[in-house]
Amino acid sequence: MKTSRSVASPRVVCIEDFRPLARRRVPQSVFDYLDGGAEGEVTLRENCRVFEDVSFRPRHAVVTPECNLRTRVLGFELSLPFMLAPVGYSRLMHPGGEVAAARAAGQAGTAYILSTISGHRLEDVKAASNAPVFYQLYLMGGRAAAEAAIERARVAGFSALVVTIDTPVSGIRERDFRNGMKELVSGSPLQKIPFLPQILLRPGWLASFLLDGGLPGLPNVVVPGKGPLPLVDVAAALAESAVTWADLRWIRELWRGPIVVKGVLTGDDGRRAIDEGAVAISVSNHGGRQLDCVPASLRVLPEVVEAVNGQIEVWMDGGIRRGGDIVKAICLGARAVLCGRAYAYGLAAAGEAGVHRAIEILRADLERTLRLLGCPSVADLDRSYVNVPKSWD
Numbered sequence: 001m002k003t004s005r006s007v008a009s010p011r012v013v014c015i016e017d018f019r020p021l022a023r024r025r026v027p028q029s030v031f032d033y034l035d036g037g038a039e040g041e042v043t044l045r046e047n048c049r050v051f052e053d054v055s056f057r058p059r060h061a062v063v064t065p066e067c068n069l070r071t072r073v074l075g076f077e078l079s080l081p082f083m084l085a086p087v088g089y090s091r092l093m094h095p096g097g098e099v100a101a102a103r104a105a106g107q108a109g110t111a112y113i114l115s116t117i118s119g120h121r122l123e124d125v126k127a128a129s130n131a132p133v134f135y136q137l138y139l140m141g142g143r144a145a146a147e148a149a150i151e152r153a154r155v156a157g158f159s160a161l162v163v164t165i166d167t168p169v170s171g172i173r174e175r176d177f178r179n180g181m182k183e184l185v186s187g188s189p190l191q192k193i194p195f196l197p198q199i200l201l202r203p204g205w206l207a208s209f210l211l212d213g214g215l216p217g218l219p220n221v222v223v224p225g226k227g228p229l230p231l232v233d234v235a236a237a238l239a240e241s242a243v244t245w246a247d248l249r250w251i252r253e254l255w256r257g258p259i260v261v262k263g264v265l266t267g268d269d270g271r272r273a274i275d276e277g278a279v280a281i282s283v284s285n286h287g288g289r290q291l292d293c294v295p296a297s298l299r300v301l302p303e304v305v306e307a308v309n310g311q312i313e314v315w316m317d318g319g320i321r322r323g324g325d326i327v328k329a330i331c332l333g334a335r336a337v338l339c340g341r342a343y344a345y346g347l348a349a350a351g352e353a354g355v356h357r358a359i360e361i362l363r364a365d366l367e368r369t370l371r372l373l374g375c376p377s378v379a380d381l382d383r384s385y386v387n388v389p390k391s392w393d
């Protein structure tokens with residue numbers, strides 16, 4: 001109850017207001033895992049900053065009594081033009097984790113994408129939402145584990161597979177190294193000891209974590225005959241989970257539903273995804289967590305949109321913190337966007353209530369921005385509503 005009041009308070013006016021609340025509730029290692037990026041965090045910063053390069057071209061003296069925020073994604077009608085991105089280890093941020101996020105997304109009428117690296121069973125996550133839920137696939141645990149997860153996702157009613165292609169190895173997130181994230185998640189008790197003081201500084205989080213039973217293994221990465229992947233094996237499994245175009249062809253044999261490729265940063269990869277049977281792509285640099293110094297997602301969105309030439313849906317993710325950011329991405333050709341940290345800060349700060357509040361902030365932003373632009377609906381947004389720097393053309 002305390003957390004619900006705090007997120008409804010005037011302190012949380014925009015997504016950025018969740019950051020200090022999240023920082024205060026979870027241990028430093030968990031906060032930095034969520035907040036940080038790869039190496040010098042150049043792409044992480046640029047993902048957000050680049051939105052400032054695009055300005056609006058409003059149409060004034062226009063009446064927009066009701067703004068329509070609905071959009072169609074993979075044939076599903078969503079109430080909002082943004083979805084919740086896959087965020088690994090959400091259950092570390094709050095015991096509700098992926099179930100809480102999926103429920104909040106469902107209640108808002110939008111889609112949730114469940115990460116392979118999740119702490120809740122995929123069946124429970126699907127059951128939490130009436131809206132579409134998609135499964136994000138890494139080849140952790142090899143093809144046999146992936147095949148088992150794909151079959152479970154099919155039976156549970158997941159509507160699409162989102163295959164992430166930008167993680168041949170995990171990016172170096174320097175904050176995680178300093179905080180001992182690897183030791184804390186998958187080290188021996190002795191290896192954990194030096195990193196425990198920061199955790200003891202967050203007794204509220206620690207109590208909820210222990211009451212939740214601690215972090216289990218990965219219930220959706222089940223190597224046949226071996227059971228769920230234990231945490232001690234996660235780092236090694238991630239290192240061997242690269243997805244190639246050949247793997248995508250193999251995945252397409254197993255999964256008859258829609259396949260989305262996440263992690264496209266060039267027109268060439270966009271066209272390749274079409275050739276390999278994807279029905280949508282997400283222009284994404286993994287929130288600046290993989291290869292540092294790649295361009296901001298928004299910056300390469302026009303190139304990818306032009307290259308795929310309307311043949312498939314283009315989504316984008318990276319740096320979305322305001323409804324205005326979502327509007328800019330749609331004006332530049334995105335069908336919809338994925339929000340990662342924007343809702344995960346809310347989850348870390350206040351569990352499900354925090355995710356609800358984050359979604360509501362973005363929804364209200366969107367409606368206000370459309371009205372101020374003089375645009376009646378998301379479907380009417382196009383490039384005529386924004387100025388982009390000449391150097392982008």
Ligand SMILES: Cc1cc2nc3c(=O)[nH]c(=O)nc-3n(C[C@H](O)[C@H](O)[C@H](O)COP(=O)(O)O)c2cc1C
Binds near residue numbers: 035085088285287320
């Ligand atoms: C803590 C964290 C964990 C993530 N885990 C995954 C993951 O398991 N799979 C994946 O495809 N993307 C993952 N991502 C990337 C997001 O899906 C998304 O691309 C990114 O967060 C977008 O940038 P934003 O956080 O600035 O919105 C993760 C992002 C964060 C912040």
